[in-house]
Amino acid sequence: MAHPAIVSRDSRLGKPAFQFKSCSGAVAADIVKNQIPELETNQDAILLSVGGNDVELVELLNQCIYQLSVLNSEQVELAKIMAELDGDYAWAKGYDFDALGRGCEGQIARTQSIAQSKTFRDSLDQVVSDAKKKLSSGGKIYWTGYGKFFSTESTDCDKVTWTTWLYKGTNAGEPAAYLTKSRRQAMNNLVDIVNNQIREAVIRAGNSVRYVDWDSELQARHGRFCESGVDEATKESNSRVGLMFYELNSFDTLGNSPWKRESAEELEGTFMADLSIMGQIQLFVDPNVTPNHAYQTSSSVALATTKSGDARAGIFAPIVDGMVVDRLIDNGYEKYKFDEKACEKPSTTPSNPAPSTPKNALNIILDMRIYERQDIAWTESRYKWLFYSVPYGTGSECSSDPGPIAQAPGGTGTRPKWPAGTYNIQTQDGVCQYKNDGNDNPGAVWCGSTAHSCKAHAHKDQPIYADMTCGKNFPLGDNEKLVTHRAVVACEW
Structure with missing residues (x-):
């Protein structure tokens, strides 16, 4: 469940009227165009998280962690040609296949460049400026930063890989991405850059906006991946006290493996859908790739999630962007469950009786x-x-x-x-x-x-x-x- 929904249920707040407008995969422009306009005015508190998707988090996870679709230079050109030859793959004509050929170091450099750009700073300013217009007199915006994923105190993870495929044939030259100390540090540095940009945007926004730093809690509680003595390569759940992200193989409350595919497809444009698209592209370009883990099948495209969100992308769930709202007034309060994949308003209308089940x-x-x-x-x-x-x-x-x-x-x-x-x-x-x-x-x-x-x-x-x-x-x-x-x-x- 998203943290604002949990906050809204804290008994110390009374009975707030809670609006949830978050959409997984949203960038700053989406929040300005689609989320903020949907808010009621005169809000006492707004909880805001934005920035990760703008600096291409999905592409970073693909190149440096999951390798859902990592193409060599020949495959990039082949994919472009195949997309042109077959009309059924017209969608691919607009896909940035070059992005799949950047490699981890290339994507890190690109993400850093975006995060340090004036365009990124301006986009953050626009979000908070529009959100402030929805505040009541004396209302506050609480803008959460991001947490660094990895501990860099140990080399225990240097030989660990979370790559999706065992590359064969045309991909034989593509090495697996390992969680080396230098790579972990490089990705942590990107989080620092984004957080610094958010802090500066908060300062520019004035006294009605507060920065929420929870990254320090991760370090103090040893809540990151690759902490000393933790086996991050295990294929079974390795739950341990203190971890503050979803684990690699967390099991949901029904006992299902997090790799199990739901019958429903991910919504197009969401965080999970973008990752799944990459998996489909890899199968399109190289149908002979083999899943890396025993409980994973190529038909699952490796990344469909359970309803609890416990798939690999769930590991990085705190990065999911969007905006949520608490209006701290004493009126009717309904306890809703929220699905971060969708942007639908919770309904208070009783459902009609279900028809008899077909046979x-x-x-x-x-x-x-x-x-x-x-x-x-x-x-x-x-x-x-x-x-x-x-x-x-x-x-x-x-x-x-x-x-x-x-x-x-x-x-x-x-x-x-x-x-x-x-x-x-x-x-x-x-x-x-x-x-x-x-x-x-x-x-x-x-x-x-x-x-x-x-x-x-x-x-x-x-x-x-x-x-x-x-x-x-x-x-x-x-x-x-x-x-x-x-x-x-x-x-x-």
Whole structure:
């Protein structure tokens, strides 16, 4: 849970009216444009955290810690060419592949340059200036700095790596990123630079703004990673008193591994989604990479999080930016739970009674295969529709058992939106027909004279890079460069 939500529940504050506007992955411009305008005026206290995403925290974690997508110079150029050749990967034309080829030292230098720039200083000033306009007379803004992640007193971590992939083939020359003392110190120095910029912005903002320094508590309590005597390379939970970040392998309250993938995809543009995109790019460029840890699979893209946030990115959760508000007035107080992935307002409207649970489902999956022959400079995308008749609640995107009960061609070149046509389907209710007139709708399943409506699957309109590669369940055939699956239609009854 975000720390402002915890603060708002402190009994010493009475019963404050609490607004939560934080969005994971937000940069200063997002806060100015989307968060501050949503606040009510006359606030008694505003808790603010901003800066980490502006200095490219995600890119820093990628290059120096996780190596979700670290490309060599040849792969950078190959990725650009592939994005141009295949229209289905139009999203990649706008992606900064060069950023994936910077290397750790290059990214550290870039982050430092951004953090020391006038542009960064001005962006901080703009955030706090706009936030001050929401204060009541005598109200205060409490602006938290960032905590340094690593202890640098020991060399125990010098041989530890949290890299995501065991690089092979075209990536054989990419070394794993180790948590050496010099690298830990370099990353800590970046935190100091950002914190100094925040302190100076607080001073410029005047007496209504206070800087909250919690970094000193990390050192005093030995709450950082790589403290002396701590094994940061373990594959099991190594919980120990004092750690003030999520651990590498923290287990959630349900006992699940933090590497378990949720069925719901991360929201586009969030901190976790950016990391997941990098993992998808690595699989796109080099489908043969192998996960580094035994409990990790390539289909999970390594970084999907549990609802408690205990995935690898959760280790650095204190960096998540955004703004939260406590209005310290004595009125109705509701205890909300907040999800830092989303920006939705908590609802006080009672939900409607849940309808009866369906028993049957027809899942329709779009199978895409990219064929390539380098000797004749030929590439082609081929599509087909796969129909899966399964019990309600069963996923089919990467399913090989049970297999599809029917298939239909989807054409070549242009990615189809819907499975237009009429198809006989053997369902749990006998032979039914799936019908779709092709007029931009998900169609319906007809069993005799009874029609069961269908809906677009939640994954249908996600960016193309969210397609599931499914690993060993669908191995590559002759001249096949890539095989992906995307859930498009779900019919439930």
